[in-house]
Amino acid sequence: MEFSQLQTKRQAYNTSQYHNKTIEKSLRMKFLIGAAKTFGIRKTPLFQLLVFSKIKNYIRFMTLRQIYMNFDPASSMHGLAMHADIFQSFMALASNLDLVSQHEDGSYTLNESYLLEREEAQKLLDFHDGHYSKSVSLLHKDYLFIENLISADAKSSLGKIMHTKDMQYVREVLMYLSEINGLNLYYKVHPSFSEEFYTNLGELAFHTYTKDNFKRFLLDKEFESVLDIGCGNGNYIDVYREYESKQIIGVERQEKVYEKLKLKYKSDADIALYNDDILDIHFDQQFDMINMSYMLFYLTYEQKLDLFYKLKQILHKNGCIVICQYYPDFEINQELIARHNKKWNLLSRYKFDICNSILQGEVLLNNMLADFAQAERWDIFLTLLDSCGFQVSAITPADDTYYSYFITITHKNGG
Numbered sequence: 001m002e003f004s005q006l007q008t009k010r011q012a013y014n015t016s017q018y019h020n021k022t023i024e025k026s027l028r029m030k031f032l033i034g035a036a037k038t039f040g041i042r043k044t045p046l047f048q049l050l051v052f053s054k055i056k057n058y059i060r061f062m063t064l065r066q067i068y069m070n071f072d073p074a075s076s077m078h079g080l081a082m083h084a085d086i087f088q089s090f091m092a093l094a095s096n097l098d099l100v101s102q103h104e105d106g107s108y109t110l111n112e113s114y115l116l117e118r119e120e121a122q123k124l125l126d127f128h129d130g131h132y133s134k135s136v137s138l139l140h141k142d143y144l145f146i147e148n149l150i151s152a153d154a155k156s157s158l159g160k161i162m163h164t165k166d167m168q169y170v171r172e173v174l175m176y177l178s179e180i181n182g183l184n185l186y187y188k189v190h191p192s193f194s195e196e197f198y199t200n201l202g203e204l205a206f207h208t209y210t211k212d213n214f215k216r217f218l219l220d221k222e223f224e225s226v227l228d229i230g231c232g233n234g235n236y237i238d239v240y241r242e243y244e245s246k247q248i249i250g251v252e253r254q255e256k257v258y259e260k261l262k263l264k265y266k267s268d269a270d271i272a273l274y275n276d277d278i279l280d281i282h283f284d285q286q287f288d289m290i291n292m293s294y295m296l297f298y299l300t301y302e303q304k305l306d307l308f309y310k311l312k313q314i315l316h317k318n319g320c321i322v323i324c325q326y327y328p329d330f331e332i333n334q335e336l337i338a339r340h341n342k343k344w345n346l347l348s349r350y351k352f353d354i355c356n357s358i359l360q361g362e363v364l365l366n367n368m369l370a371d372f373a374q375a376e377r378w379d380i381f382l383t384l385l386d387s388c389g390f391q392v393s394a395i396t397p398a399d400d401t402y403y404s405y406f407i408t409i410t411h412k413n414g415g
């Protein structure tokens with residue numbers, strides 16, 4: 001969708017009318033999920049729906065536990081001693097899950113049904129396995145359901161389903177979200193997964209959701225030279241190769257990942273690879289296409305400024321930068337783009353809603369895990385682009401759940 005068209009629709013949109021708030025409670029969805037329950041654990045699309053229906057409560061359970069660990073939920077919650085990004089993204093997650101309400105002074109209170117007696121709160125903190133009172137009991141049941149899925153032995157019937165193409169990524173992303181359990185909201189933490197885990201998770205996401213959309217996205221584009229920054233395992237390079245672009249350069253700062261890449265493309269004379277930080281490389285040439293997928297959150301705001309000033313010099317006059325990224329606070333754009341693409345139907349809306357909760361969890365982890373610098377924010381990113389002489393010209397969903405988008409960026413005023 002053209003960005004100018006989206007902006008016009010966004011200006012006419014009445015924010016208080018956001019249309020997806022109550023989809024979780026939709027009677028038609030409850031009916032479908034009821035049907036999914038009767039089919040049980042089988043390799044059917046209904047099983048996927050059943051798993052999806054548990055995800056918000058899985059995240060709710062972990063988030064509620066974090067509230068009890070880090071705040072006094074009986075009074076107003078402020079983030080005075082916390083990093084502002086962490087507090088803001090944590091409360092955005094808790095609000096998304098309807099656990100808390102925000103007040104005019106910026107503080108939050110826990111919604112009444114989640115206010116627990118002392119003993120009950122202690123059980124929650126201890127991951128107690130027994131009986132909980134009503135409000136927490138369902139969250140706990142769904143939490144255990146998902147934990148069981150994640151840890152199912154690959155040889156068991158459940159494990160086999162969870163390792164099919166459709167479920168593998170869902171499984172890994174839920175594993176990744178379990179990092180929320182290990183957070184302490186006052187400090188950044190080192191993830192329990194290796195840096196390579198994210199690169200591989202990116203690869204799985206690419207093959208499951210993004211690749212076909214990216215091929216379609218490239219159909220009306222012309223380019224001869226490509227720079228892929230933070231190219232990981234070369235997922236995008238593989239697609240660019242099919243388009244016979246004359247020259248492809250990949251930059252990857254992790255040595256282990258770079259070594260694998262070098263081996264992968266050892267007989268490809270048109271592909272050059274650099275094992276370096278993009279901020280430390282100088283290019284004498286210009287590119288028609290510059291690609292960055294899930295890498296901007298590794299950089300601080302100042303580093304991003306440096307990067308985009310650099311890109312200003314090396315992007316061809318008529319070239320474009322393509323970013324693949326997810327953003328919090330994007331729900332209204334999501335609705336407008338989905339309506340524009342005629343994808344605003346009951347089932348899509350249900351999936352968008354669940355995926356938006358997963359997304360808020362990922363954003364919190366982008367702010368909390370030591371591997372990342374800071375979660376991406378759409379409003380801040382637009383301002384940064386503008387100050388570096390760029391503009392967004394189009395936004396295209398990168399997957400069918402409208403989680404991530406291909407953001408097409410061009411020179412402002414024609415370069």
Ligand SMILES: C[S@@+](CC[C@H](N)C(=O)[O-])C[C@H]1O[C@@H](n2cnc3c(N)ncnc32)[C@H](O)[C@@H]1O
Nearest residue numbers: 202230231232252253254277278293294295298
């Ligand atoms: C999440 S992975 C995504 C990989 C690939 N772009 C994809 O979408 O499949 C991000 C990659 O960017 C690399 N990266 C992060 N910051 C970088 C930098 N400053 N310079 C070069 N590579 C970087 C990381 O090592 C990682 O492999």
